Amino acid sequence: MTVVLNQSFTGISIGAVLLLIALGLTLTFGQMGVINMAHGEFIMAGAYTTYVLQKSISGAGLSLLVALPVAFLVAGAMGALLEWLLIRRLYTRPLDTLLVTWGVSLMLQQLARDIFGAPNVQTAAPDLLTENIPVGGAITLANNRLFILGLALLCVLGLTIVLRLTPLGRRIRAVVQNRDLAEVSGIATGRVDRMTFFIGSGLAGVAGVALTLVGPIGPTMGTNYIVDAFLVVVVGGIGQLKGSVITAFVLGVLQSVLEYSTTVSVAKVVVLVAIVAFLQWRPQGLYTLRTRSLA
Amino acid sequence: MTTTTTPTTTVSPPPVSPRERFKVPGAFLLGAILLVGVAPLVLSDFRLNLLAKYLCYAIVAVGVSLAWGRGGLLVLGQGVFFGLGGYAMAMHLKLADAAATGQTLPDFMQLYGTGDALPWWWQPFANPLFALAMTVLLPMAVAALLGFLVFRRRVKGAYFAILSQALAAALSIWLIGQQATTGGTNGLTGMQGFFGYDLSDPVNQRMVYFVIAAVLLLLMAAARQLFVSRYGELLVAVRDSEERVRFLGYNPANVKLVAYVVAAGMAGLAGALFVPAVGIISPALIGIVPSIGFVIGAAVGGRASLVGAVLGAIAVAWAQSTLSDAFPAAWTYLQGLLFVLAVGFLPGGLASLGVVLRRRRPRIRTTPTGETA
Numbered sequence: 001m002t003v004v005l006n007q008s009f010t011g012i013s014i015g016a017v018l019l020l021i022a023l024g025l026t027l028t029f030g031q032m033g034v035i036n037m038a039h040g041e042f043i044m045a046g047a048y049t050t051y052v053l054q055k056s057i058s059g060a061g062l063s064l065l066v067a068l069p070v071a072f073l074v075a076g077a078m079g080a081l082l083e084w085l086l087i088r089r090l091y092t093r094p095l096d097t098l099l100v101t102w103g104v105s106l107m108l109q110q111l112a113r114d115i116f117g118a119p120n121v122q123t124a125a126p127d128l129l130t131e132n133i134p135v136g137g138a139i140t141l142a143n144n145r146l147f148i149l150g151l152a153l154l155c156v157l158g159l160t161i162v163l164r165l166t167p168l169g170r171r172i173r174a175v176v177q178n179r180d181l182a183e184v185s186g187i188a189t190g191r192v193d194r195m196t197f198f199i200g201s202g203l204a205g206v207a208g209v210a211l212t213l214v215g216p217i218g219p220t221m222g223t224n225y226i227v228d229a230f231l232v233v234v235v236g237g238i239g240q241l242k243g244s245v246i247t248a249f250v251l252g253v254l255q256s257v258l259e260y261s262t263t264v265s266v267a268k269v270v271v272l273v274a275i276v277a278f279l280q281w282r283p284q285g286l287y288t289l290r291t292r293s294l295a
Numbered sequence: 296m297t298t299t300t301t302p303t304t305t306v307s308p309p310p311v312s313p314r315e316r317f318k319v320p321g322a323f324l325l326g327a328i329l330l331v332g333v334a335p336l337v338l339s340d341f342r343l344n345l346l347a348k349y350l351c352y353a354i355v356a357v358g359v360s361l362a363w364g365r366g367g368l369l370v371l372g373q374g375v376f377f378g379l380g381g382y383a384m385a386m387h388l389k390l391a392d393a394a395a396t397g398q399t400l401p402d403f404m405q406l407y408g409t410g411d412a413l414p415w416w417w418q419p420f421a422n423p424l425f426a427l428a429m430t431v432l433l434p435m436a437v438a439a440l441l442g443f444l445v446f447r448r449r450v451k452g453a454y455f456a457i458l459s460q461a462l463a464a465a466l467s468i469w470l471i472g473q474q475a476t477t478g479g480t481n482g483l484t485g486m487q488g489f490f491g492y493d494l495s496d497p498v499n500q501r502m503v504y505f506v507i508a509a510v511l512l513l514l515m516a517a518a519r520q521l522f523v524s525r526y527g528e529l530l531v532a533v534r535d536s537e538e539r540v541r542f543l544g545y546n547p548a549n550v551k552l553v554a555y556v557v558a559a560g561m562a563g564l565a566g567a568l569f570v571p572a573v574g575i576i577s578p579a580l581i582g583i584v585p586s587i588g589f590v591i592g593a594a595v596g597g598r599a600s601l602v603g604a605v606l607g608a609i610a611v612a613w614a615q616s617t618l619s620d621a622f623p624a625a626w627t628y629l630q631g632l633l634f635v636l637a638v639g640f641l642p643g644g645l646a647s648l649g650v651v652l653r654r655r656r657p658r659i660r661t662t663p664t665g666e667t668a
Contacts, residue, residue, distance in 0.1 A: 103633070227457070279458075
């Protein structure tokens, strides 16, 4: 029983990381149908921001708190720049954005290597987050995992508030639902696109800060997560926060339980098979916008 | 059934006459002469061996040109099929090597001490015919299964690209995890012989080169026939407007499936030929990054043009080996930049550069030819 609970908790924390990464992706993917392979490098940018800040601000806890908004701004600015330079020229050819942003991601990885060196670096976690909470018997909840879970839920809450209650959110939802209709209704879709990219990429930066708590920081750290995050978006339904939240936790728990009963590599394969099987049942993902378009 | 019966009219043949269909393009002929006639004479054994490696990538590019260039299917998981073909071949060669020295197990299995028995799924690969067939059939079967499930439910575009990429990630992770039976991160290395021929002999390495060059030329000829056939027209039609093709009574899923499966078979064959030429197959050659690498060459050269895709694959592979040794950092920037520029601003790749420039020129000189591009 304790094994099941411990594995579920691990699964939930894997899911929280996936969710943080997928939140930004589902926003940018849903907005323009753009597949941003450089999203992983925005995560990396957030992680390196934490690293840099920790060198200049003493106190791991304070630097972590400062890193959250700063990483959001840094990664967000990179995303907005990418959108302005490249993606807005490509949005009639969504498939090509995947390849173009892959080129960008190669360059950003090399840039990180040139600035910070190829070996992975590490940040110190604040004392509070290195402890565990024992919960009755053998079950322990790692504080850093709980922090990530809290951060993920906070981001979902924040994003929901922005999307549901602000004029910007209303415009974003309008563009996701029907770009042409939004445009003729007087919405400056180009500006909305750039803001969406800013927010989506900024969330990747926040995810990067969270990842410094559970692993090393390196030039290729984004690549490790990007495919899994895309799977979350595909299964959850594009542009659907609800779908991403459910899918991230389900996949996280599935992955963790399978890893325990088989091996890491077999778990990956089984998860992929499960996803393909799921798409037989709901090819458009868990939640979809109802439209009258074909297919 | 009293309505007038319309006679079943024969569908008009594609707008390519038989004579035109079998005309051999000059560029192809020149390339064939260079590959088979000139290169072995002027290149050293070492360079020829490198060229053999690039030609393997070019074989993958033929499939990419078919599936992506003609069919619009962004195949990001070609590493999977390259790997399946490569591992099938390498497994046979390892078993043949072991048998030649009187062992029952390949050397790495003895090293990791997995017991005395050969895993059941290794056993059939001792048969050369089975192994050879598997280099093509196994990738095609995997592609057929995934393609059937994905295309039938109209999962398309980006979804398909991501799923095929996830497959590449899953396979390479799985291979790394099963160290005892797959060689893990190291992969399968140190092949001695190739169907009875000693691979360390330069003469036999030349033979491998000729085999690879011949396969490439044959597949290019076959792909061209496919492009000009009715199927080729249909594939382009599906790429440009899947719904219209569906309304005309065809099933786009089947059309796409054929392109995906054929491209997978080509990648498998390329992987199988890669093993004797380079002497290694490992997860590092087939994961997400190399899988996208297979697409880069075709994109830079020109995905829609067969010759462009092949030349692009060779050129990018050549640039990678020469530049990445001398300036690793500069090469990565260049690779990224090439990709951004080729895909973002020159979607037809370098093959379309001439067309793009020609289209620009009349605007300056204003020749009233009224020619449309």
